[in-house]
Amino acid sequence: MSDISVNDQIVKLVELQKIDYEIYDLKGQLEEKPALLEEKKELFEGKKAKLHELEEKLKTIQLGRKEQELELKVKEEGISKSNAQLSAIKTNKEYTAKISEIENIKADMSVIEDKILLSYEEFDRVNADVEKEKSNVAEEEKKYFSQKAEIEGEVKAIKDRIKVLESQKTQVGSEVDPAYLDMYEKILMRKNGLAIVPLNGSICGGCHLNVLPQEINNLKKKQELVYCEKCNRIIYLEEDL
């Protein structure tokens, strides 16, 4: 490979950089996908949790009503018992006391009956919310699964593209001097997928800082790879390509 000029090597490295930058970008996109999917899932799970909460509330209302109905039954039995006792009472005083006891129980029953009525109303209200939320969840579920399929499709397309690019990379890489390639790969890893950058005037295309005139002179000599002394990336002159 030593018979190939530095300039030809740079041409190859720039070609390689184009491929690598796309790979770098695609891998970045790939990394974001699981979090994106998780975000959609959390949204859907949130809706499900809300539905569950409403269903629990419905159960609580039903349980409360059962308790009140039981309480009502006990009161009814109390009235029957008191009514039966009335015939055995001898004095007016005892009779009045028993009647008043029955009236008290009836008043308690009326309060319980009101509560039961209210609980039916509350049940209907919450039940309507449950039905509404069920259809929301079904809709969200459909949406989530379609988004999931879409994201999985994107992931597959990205992976396929990376495969193509990696095979191109191998091809182009085989045409580069191994020592140069090794240097290039090391910079690529450390410098966010950008190893070789053009010089814009006297500004490095990687870190956007001034490159020393001495380095620019070296670059024009085309005898060796020249590095930006600030970011350590390989620099090249676009007009040489």
Ligand SMILES: [Zn+2]
């Ligand atoms: Zn630089």
